[in-house]
Amino acid sequence: MTGFVAGPAVIELSGIAKTWPNGTRALAGIDLAVRRGEFLTLVGPSGCGKSTLLKLIAGLTHATAGRIATSEGRPRIGFVFQSPTLMPWARVDTNVRLPLDLARMPRARADARVADALALVNLAASAGSLPRELSGGMQMRASIARALAAEPDLLLMDEPFGALDEFARERLDGELLALWSAQRFTVVFVTHSIQEAVFLSTRVVAMAARPGRIVDTWEIDEPWPRSAAFRLSPAFAAHAQRLSLRVAEAGGGEPGGAVAQ
Amino acid sequence: MTAQGGRRGQWLRIVAPAAVGVVVLAAWQALVVVYRVPAYLVPSPLLVLRTLVSDRVLLFHALASTLGVALAALVIAVVAGVAAALVFAQSRWIETSFFPYAILLQVTPIVSIAPLIIIWVHDLWAALVLCAVVVAIFPVISNTTLGLRSADPGLVDLFRLAGASRWQTLWRLRVPGALPYFFGGLRIASGLALIGAVVAEFVAGTGGASAGLAYQILLAGMQLNIPRMFAALVLIAAAGVALFAASGALAHAALARWHESELPRDS
Ligand SMILES: Nc1ncnc2c1ncn2[C@@H]1O[C@H](COP(=O)(O)OP(=O)(O)OP(=O)(O)O)[C@@H](O)[C@H]1O
Numbered sequence: 001m002t003g004f005v006a007g008p009a010v011i012e013l014s015g016i017a018k019t020w021p022n023g024t025r026a027l028a029g030i031d032l033a034v035r036r037g038e039f040l041t042l043v044g045p046s047g048c049g050k051s052t053l054l055k056l057i058a059g060l061t062h063a064t065a066g067r068i069a070t071s072e073g074r075p076r077i078g079f080v081f082q083s084p085t086l087m088p089w090a091r092v093d094t095n096v097r098l099p100l101d102l103a104r105m106p107r108a109r110a111d112a113r114v115a116d117a118l119a120l121v122n123l124a125a126s127a128g129s130l131p132r133e134l135s136g137g138m139q140m141r142a143s144i145a146r147a148l149a150a151e152p153d154l155l156l157m158d159e160p161f162g163a164l165d166e167f168a169r170e171r172l173d174g175e176l177l178a179l180w181s182a183q184r185f186t187v188v189f190v191t192h193s194i195q196e197a198v199f200l201s202t203r204v205v206a207m208a209a210r211p212g213r214i215v216d217t218w219e220i221d222e223p224w225p226r227s228a229a230f231r232l233s234p235a236f237a238a239h240a241q242r243l244s245l246r247v248a249e250a251g252g253g254e255p256g257g258a259v260a261q
Numbered sequence: 262m263t264a265q266g267g268r269r270g271q272w273l274r275i276v277a278p279a280a281v282g283v284v285v286l287a288a289w290q291a292l293v294v295v296y297r298v299p300a301y302l303v304p305s306p307l308l309v310l311r312t313l314v315s316d317r318v319l320l321f322h323a324l325a326s327t328l329g330v331a332l333a334a335l336v337i338a339v340v341a342g343v344a345a346a347l348v349f350a351q352s353r354w355i356e357t358s359f360f361p362y363a364i365l366l367q368v369t370p371i372v373s374i375a376p377l378i379i380i381w382v383h384d385l386w387a388a389l390v391l392c393a394v395v396v397a398i399f400p401v402i403s404n405t406t407l408g409l410r411s412a413d414p415g416l417v418d419l420f421r422l423a424g425a426s427r428w429q430t431l432w433r434l435r436v437p438g439a440l441p442y443f444f445g446g447l448r449i450a451s452g453l454a455l456i457g458a459v460v461a462e463f464v465a466g467t468g469g470a471s472a473g474l475a476y477q478i479l480l481a482g483m484q485l486n487i488p489r490m491f492a493a494l495v496l497i498a499a500a501g502v503a504l505f506a507a508s509g510a511l512a513h514a515a516l517a518r519w520h521e522s523e524l525p526r527d528s
């Protein structure tokens with residue numbers, strides 16, 4: 001595919017505000033429609049409510065004001081948290097099989113899916129290990145495999161590659177994109193990396209803090225599939241520049257500071 | 262550290278305290294002999310050992326009786342305590358309503374309730390066990406409840422997203438996560454069960470079929486048979502250490518593979 005055309009809204013947030021019980025205004029006046037098949041990335045300074053927004057979309061916490069509407073019934077959601085969140089007493093494959101076990105999927109089918117998911121994140125050799133025997137990056141990959149094994153309609157990922165080095169991150173970015181183009185699920189992705197946001201997304205959302213709000217949203221209207229060459233193109237630099245500026249205006253640091261030249 | 266170093270560390274853990282014990286006992290023996298301390302004040306370690314051998318039928322019978330009470334109480338405390346914790350963990354309401362009574366049970370000195378229990382419960386053995394249960398149950402309840410409530414909030418969210426039932430969340434997440442807390446409670450409860458059994462025997466002060474070590478200590482005290490008193494004390498202490506070690510071994514068997522508390526230090 002070269003262009004990308006998003007489908008109808010899977011989930012639509014209007015006038016959403018979230019104030020935590022301790023009085024922290026995490027989000028205010030959020031209007032956002034997540035469209036079927038898109039790769040939507042949230043970028044913003046620390047504490048601007050990105051994780052809170054993901055939790056609201058997942059239905060793990062309730063909005064203080066506003067409406068969240070799902071059009072085609074509740075999508076099956078896969079969630080990759082900011083930390084690995086694995087069961088320390090269970091082997092890696094058991095951890096990955098968890099959502100399938102909870103859905104009472106027959107063992108043989110579940111095991112096949114687990115094997116595929118582990119191979120995808122390059123962890124097949126560690127299937128029998130305990131989480132504590134894995135490095136931080138490997139644990140994160142196990143938690144990604146767990147989310148993928150459930151074959152979600154909507155994949156929510158909260159800085160999944162934040163703990164990885166640049167090479168591992170770029171490799172996994174590439175694999176995630178390949179998987180996304182093949183299976184056409186919807187992704188809402190959170191990252192601190194401007195490069196990663198521009199490289200992966202069909203659309204980016206720049207956010208500001210106190211209270212968390214959306215300052216800009218636009219399409220990364222560049223051809224697919226994206227290769228390493230895209231990272232070096234003028235279009236890439238332009239998007240990165242714009243995103244960097246928006247986040248900096250919102251209080252996220254020096255403009256241009258996060259853009260590799 | 263190499264495996265050899267690890268083994269040396271293990272040896273040290275046995276040899277070092279044993280050496281301290283031998284030195285203390287030798288000093289005690291020497292002092293008693295040199296100053297000719299009469300046996301009805303402080304008997305020498307060798308005399309205590311000799312009494313242990315000569316009165317073995319009486320003493321080990323008593324030990325079996327006391328250990329029987331303590332073990333029965335420990336099993337009941339674990340079963341009832343875990344059941345209570347499972348109920349408490351289901352709802353804050355239940356916990357807030359009943360937990361203060363568990364605390365009440367805990368803070369009331371057993372010596373003050375034991376006479377009542379012994380009057381109310383006709384079977385003496387059952388009365389002794391009940392006293393020991395009252396003493397031992399609290400750490401099991403409070404630790405296990407805490408453990409069941411301490412599940413990783415991220416994992417709880419994950420279970421919710423996957424549409425897990427309450428039951429699935431309990432068995433697959435809360436119970437395994439509560440095990441380290443439970444074993445911490447068990448370790449305390451194992452010592453308390455023995456203390457409860459001994460105190461209850463003291464209060465009951467009876468002989469007969471269920472004459473335990475406490476009764477032998479009472480009797481020996483009245484007869485000024487101090488070496489036998491010491492021998493009984495040694496057995497109580499040994500029983501306490503054995504119970505503690507057994508619960509530690511159980512914890513190790515259950516947690517060794519994954520929990521920080523049981524991991525080898527050099528890994
Ligand atoms: N459970 C909670 N209770 C109270 N306040 C919370 C809670 N979770 C988040 N907050 C607050 O809400 C605000 C937004 O938090 P959130 O975790 O969504 O930020 P974020 O954009 O994900 O930040 P980061 O990039 O550092 O992960 C912060 O000020 C935070 O302190």
Ligand SMILES: [Mg+2]
Nearest residue numbers: 050051082158
């Ligand atoms: Mg966050």
